[in-house]
Amino acid sequence: MMMFWWIVIGLIVVAAVFLPLSNWLGKNQRTGDSPIQILEKRYAKGEISKEEFEEQKNNLKRK
Known part of the structure; x- marks a missing residue:
């Protein structure tokens, strides 16, 4: 027992x-979001600035 x-x-x-x-x-x-969608959500939440958003978006598009 x-x-x-x-x-x-x-x-x-x-x-x-x-x-x-x-x-x-x-x-x-x-989360099935693409890196761009995740980046857009972070920008919309105010986690990153417009400059950071644009820089990271350009980096992602280059790859």
């Missing part, structure tokens, strides 16, 4: 580590 509880505790620990990790990884992989 004691072995049963160790298995239950082990499963809870594995779930507590795996579920948040898989959720975090899934969120990072779901």
